[in-house]
Amino acid sequence: MTTESAALLVLAVLFLALAFAVAGRSGPRWPERTLFFAGMLCLFRANPPQALTDPNWTLVQTENLLWRGSFDLNDTLQLAVNPETGVRLEPFGRPRQLRELHGRVLFGYPPGASLLSIPFVAVANVLGLRICPAPRMHGYDIELLLQRHIAAVVTAATALTLCLIAATRLPRRWSLSLALALSLSSPLWSVLATGVWSDTWGVLLMALTVLALIRWETAGRPGSAAGMGALLSGMFIAKPTYIVHAGLVMLYLLIVWPWRRRLLLCLWVGLWAAAFVAWSLQTWGHWLPEYYLMGSQFDWTRIPRQLVYLLVSPSRGLLVFMPILIWIGAVALRRRHDLRPTRLAQLAWLNIAAMLVITANWPHWEGGWTFGPRLLSSLVPWFALLATLAIEARERDGPPLALHRIRRETALIWCALALGVFIHARGAHSAAVSCWNQRLGMGPEADQALMDWRRPQWLAGLRGEPPPEDPPRLLAGQRVMLGDDSARPHLGEGWGHSEGHYRWTLARRCVFAFRSVASSAEAAASPELIADHLVGLRADASGLDVNGDGHVSSADLVLAQNAEPIVVRELVLCGAAWTQPGQVDSQRLLVRINGEVAGATEIGQTPWGEILVPLLPCELTPGVNSVVLEFPRATPTRRFDRWSDDARALGLALEWIALR
Template structure:
């Protein structure tokens, strides 16, 4: 039996007044994301994602043969792979499928990705991608607000939603183009809203809807299988009456996806989904990079994570839904393990901690529950601690704002293959690009440990950036 809601009737669907702040936050977030000038489509994994959508919409085909007639000339484009006699987009097709309605609307409005002469128009795709990403991430901000509103009062819910929207990778990465995490984080965010509503208000979750959200998160990005497995086990442990329908829903979608793969690639799963792509040589170094690299580390780019962790630890005994926080901890650990393989690299040509973008909804969940415990606790944080919390949140907004607003942070990637050591250069991190006069090359102090040297020398450790790279950045 779920515990009674601490704020009975806080979020009633029949009361439009309760939804007005969420709508306002959506508008504010959309404008902030849409007006941010730095797109992340050119020379990234996201390029061609909407071209696949257009191809599917107009011809029912998934291959990109008409746009790359000289197949041999595409061997250096990591986004294109050959399957039999056809050329396909290498990265997961989930983004292309889910973006079909947006591409259809764009086509009706005269913003077609392909010209009447059947020429690919990259600039149009880039404009569509940034607009779609802005809409999706604004919707995610609204989802964060609704999740927080189940537990917290209005003011705190707004702070959580805006802090998560502008102080994390939501602004600096996922709103800049259709990375696979753009759709993935949104799907997981909605799934967590369903879980929180079940736990807090006792609202019976819809296992078919939850199973569909989880299945599509896998189709969008296979590393979300960690999230899927954890949530499925959670439902089995605490809501066992729903597990059969949840699993059957996921199985149905998996059958559809396997059928798609067999038709196009004659394999059960596309090559991107192969477990063999994950190897753990140099695991420790890559894990450190994902956490503390000055240009790719989670803790360096989203310092509010330290705030959330501190609040959870400090108020652990007062947490009313500890099992949800435990679920989040398992997912965070599993996500970091999977992404700390050389095949996972450190995100390639991107800004900041891209590979932990999918964890943002989980951090929001922990923040909401920790703030609820803080508000009810008789043990108040000292003023210095509160000031530190505000500083960390503002710092995250400033750092991620540079990724969305400052062109120099994107140009920082251009010579990365020539100067890979700058990944660990604490004097000139990516988020400060353009604020100093530093230019490469410069001598860097190299790590003394030979295992670190070998790992850092590996291109797969960093991923590929820039035009004409032959290796994928591994999504």
């Protein structure tokens, strides 16, 4: 943790403590709310930089709107078409956030976050911070800085809005406690405060909508149709799935509001919808942007299975990442007949159920490279509403609880809250958690990895993970090409995804597992297995041509394995070490085989090539063997560079690995 982050965390604790102290006194409410907002702002701003995925390029569009008044980013980037490929975006690696359409470069994600961030980017530009100061330049470090500041302000405002929701029905300290609990044990802290996601702004709009609803119900009179129309339309412009919430809230208002207010609401929503369609036709040539047409990927047959994943997945499950919801749900269900106003409680339940079903119907239910149930972030304001109504009902109508029940329930609440805060603190600050997605969060085995209780994302880096259960066999001298997908069954914790012909080590401990051929007799009995293994892993047969006939046969492999038991004496790697001049001049590699220290070496700033590590003679077991590579000096780049978002603890970039 950097000095800046530590100082911000201390300030956050101080401000929040003062907020609770002030809340215990009578008088105006604004002092504790101001302190609460300041504390949450410091806490969210203390998050270390994290790599921008979906939010990347969001503020480039904002700056383009300020300076060019256009959604066409080519006016700012001024990219020429590559005559060989016909692509404009090659200088920037053809980012997936951008789209080429009829000679224009467009931001492919919803425009809401970019539009709502205009005031912040305008102030930054006045202060001299430009993301694209010149053509063909994308100041990623500046965008990362602005995204962190904007996200911290917006999520702190969301936390304050949750406090205001609770304050409509609950005492002052109760409202602060509930807002603090939901803010720190939800994706607000671990995900939405790290960058300007569509949900970062969408959840704030959702919270403001819920606040308006409960205030109007408390006051007994309808509110502004223009304001509600802007909130409902803004949610859809921020993210298309929010149309579920907007539609249910609008239906609710059309039922409970007087007919004149209904007409005004329909008029305002219709005007916003017409403006959005007109913009889409002009920009995208279709009545809806490309991102809003992804509903065709829905498949209702997925719902039962993925609904279970959404609720109890160890790496994405809502109840796992927000255990406080178990208590909130239990109290709300127990007091379901006492919740007032009843229709508002029913609206909350409908919104929660509808969003769960819609998300479970989505093929990318896990939300991609993220932490926890990000796609369900919009439910946090509804949880705040349900908790507020349930706690009020219990305090108002419930009989006094026995002392032992109070103590038991208090202990359970604190345990659930502590677990939720611990989980999301790791999501916000742990480098190992950020790197977890690179190994397990993508690919055909993603669903299995996300349901694997042996290696949950929020525990990444805290404990050693079990090695692969059934790794392929490995012969002496055989090279495993780490850049190939066929190498994945060998790889345990600590490895990154393939980057072409090589793969990075991402942690201080990396596990490589294999099965050895127990004897020459076993090798002779399975020549087809050996042949398939050689083809699948592209094993390098050099040095195994024992007979000298120019090719490697099963007999050669049998002769190569004629020692019983098998003993390895060398580890050979091909690659290079990650170094940082003046900080990390070399990497120290410690090798353990089956738990025993087998060798060590120092790898300096050498060019790409073979790295030979002499080993103490090690006998392999007939079953699964593990080679653990330990890098004591592996350190994330962001420890040395305050502008860096690289959370990977890099050690070596490796092309292949072999044992002799």
